[in-house]
Amino acid sequence: MQEKIIVVADSCCDVGQELQKKYNIRVIPVHIIYPEGEYEDGVDIDPKMVYQRFPREIPTTSMPSFGEVQKFLEGLKEEGYTHCISINVSDHLSGTVNTVRSAAEEVEGLDTFVYNTKDISFGSGVYAVYAADLVQKGIPFREICQRLEEKREDSHLMFYMDSLEYLKKGGRIGNVTYMIANVLHMKPIISCDPEGVYYTVAKVRGSRQAKSKLLEEAAAAAGGRKCWVSVLNGNDEEGGKQILEMVRERLPQGECIYCNQINASLAVNTGPGLIGLLVFPL
Incomplete structure (x- = not known):
């Protein structure tokens, strides 16, 4: 069976829209919580909106739920993707990587490699770009996963x-x-x-x-x-x-x-x- 690979990152990886479009990287948004409600990072709230409300209001953040991540991955499978590489920020700074790992186990038919970058921001996001670049070059899924492991401390x-x-x-x-x-x-x-x-x-x-x-x-x-x-x-x-x-x-x-x-x-x-x-x- 021919592999159809997609690279995913959580929004704390700081993969901007320009890179998302260039490398076909999908982003799972983190939630930003204000008194009036929750927003999805990069979807209906941007950093300027947060800065404008500082220092009067400092919101909190929460990781995407298990159900949200499962639905996200199911959607990728429905698009025809057979393999997924999920790039996530350090588990010491966010629980998202563990949520993705658990949700991926429930999605049959989508072979998902969950990569804990042990980093934050684009220190994590650069691995998504690296992996997506290899996808575009036609490198097989297993080899990309191996190369990611080999470059774990290079960011x-x-x-x-x-x-x-x-x-x-x-x-x-x-x-x-x-x-x-x-x-x-x-x-x-x-x-x-x-x-x-x-x-x-x-x-x-x-x-x-x-x-x-x-x-x-x-x-x-x-x-x-x-x-x-x-x-x-x-x-x-x-x-x-x-x-x-x-x-x-x-x-x-x-x-x-x-x-x-x-x-x-x-x-x-x-x-x-x-x-x-x-x-x-x-």
Whole structure:
């Protein structure tokens, strides 16, 4: 039987509409909850809507339900897909990957590989692009799954933000870390460790030093190799443009595949003023 493969990502993977269209990537939306009701990330709410309601209103998020994911996967099977590759953010940051894994077991006739990236945002989403690119090149399903496993630690995403207040409110960091950074006016460079848990790469003062440190770490991760790069921002488009120009000078071997604002679900937990930089060696 001929394979018909589809790549899926949850909305916390930050795969923008441009990439979704180019690579035929489907997205399972996370829910964003306000007092008046729930919204689906990237469907009926965008990050600008979230930023406009800060700091007066800080919503919460919830993962898609088992029923929603099962229905989503059943729909793919009805479209004629025989194989599915689901790319999901770290299980330490979201329960979505476990929901997808459970729902996939209930969908007969759709062979689904669920990939826990142990990362967040486009640090996860880049694996969806990588897998979808292999699909377009005609690589068989099992080989794509194997290649994903081989590249598990090749995604390097680092970011900083103007304030850690939103990470603290979301339970992502402790009060002590928040207070030290706030009092000393520090901007921690944050990434995910191999287990998919946030950790501090470095602590610097001011946006200029933060950008410089991001580039330093990115260059080290690239190691002179050809790579994909991505620049992300959270309500700081100008800052994103600035670091993109710096990346082009510092990493001439890097191909920028995505430069955009983070999704609404991630904006909820990080607040405004975020700058992120991804390096993915090829």
